[in-house]
Amino acid sequence: MPNFTDRALLLKRTPFGESSLVVQALTERHGRVGILAKGAYRSTSRFFAVLDLVDTLELDWQSSPRAELCTLREGSIAVRRAAIPCSPRAFRAAASVxxxxxxxxxxxxxEPELFALAExxxxxxxxxxxxxxxxxxxxxLGLLRVLGLPPALESCAACAGEAAPVDAAGTRAAFSAGAGGRLCRACAEEAxxxxxxxxxxxxAVLADAQRLGQPDATSSPARLVKVRDFVERFLGYHLSVRPKSHASFLASPNRNAPESAE
Ligand SMILES: [Zn+2]
Structure with a gap:
């Protein structure tokens, strides 16, 4: 039966039987795998306290053509991220990732790009x-790029032309998740x-979202909340399921609605 070794991030952990664990892992070179870690909850197990969320692991597993789940042979922690579980807010953000x-x-x-993005x-x-x-x-925003769904932030999503402001004050652009992002006036009317x-x-929110594509770009905390608001609504529109981890943040009314002060 073939063996594999790869770096992995755990996406889900499900107890299995008395002392075992089933993990869904995204590996760097082999994509997503479901792996059974026999006896992982026994303190004498060599996997005990290894299979934590948020760490990068080095896993060695065996697959069988007859079994849906692979079997874990060896596991160790490659990158320990101990600060994340100590902060409830950081852990919530990690759970969303x-x-x-x-x-x-x-x-x-x-899915090496997705792996690098999550890591x-x-x-x-x-x-x-x-x-x-x-x-x-x-x-x-990186995830939307990997999925081939990056929102148009600067020019018109439909005609690639200039997408000038559409309000009297000249501070807002037309935007449609279904049409792929920012729109010029003519394409907005057509949509x-x-x-x-x-x-x-x-x-300003579109410009800050564009800047976030650079690794060290920063923005004000108030503006970042607004960027996150439209990005999560855009992502929610394009994913077939609504992420549970988005529910409480998106329970607030649209933070980019015209009446809100910008
Ligand atoms: Zn257009």
Whole structure:
């Protein structure tokens, strides 16, 4: 039976039987795998206290053509991220990164970009040098790029032309998740006529989202909350399931609605 060794992030842990654990892991080169860790809850097990969320692990597993689950042979911690479980906010953000990775990864398909993106977000949460809204917004924009669904932030999503402001004050652009992002006035009217929902977003929020594509770009905490708000709504529109970890943040009314002060 073939053996594999790879770096892995655990996406889900499910107790199995008396003392075993089933983990869903995203590996760096082999994509997503379901692995049974026999006896992982026994204190004498060599996997005991190894299979934690948020760490990067080095796993050695065996697959069998007759079994749905692979079997763990060896496991060790490659990168320990001990600061994340100590902070409830950091842990919630990490859980959101892992949930989104779980929703968007597919079995039997290498996803090195997704792995690097998720690992990078966990590293940032471990370092704690930037706010969780920034880490999440950056991860979610990166995820949209990996999925081939990056929102148009500067030019028109439909015609690639200039997408000038559409309000009298000149501070807001037309935006439609269904149409792929920012729209020029003509394409916004066309999208509306074809039944799509078209709203508007502050130019400042779109500009800050664009800047988050650079690794060290920063923004004000208040602005980052607004970036995260539209990015999570955009992501929610394009994913077939609504992430549980988005529910409480998105329970607030749209933070980019026209009447809110920008
Ligand atoms: Zn256009």
């Amino acid at each position: 892992l949930e989104l990775t779980d929703i968007t990864s597919r079995a039997g398909q290498p 990078g977000a966990l590293d940032r949460l471990q370092r704690g040098t930037e706010g969780h809204d920034a880490v999440l917004a950056r991860f979610e 509306r006529a074809s039944g799509r929902r078209v709203g508007t977003l502050p130019l």
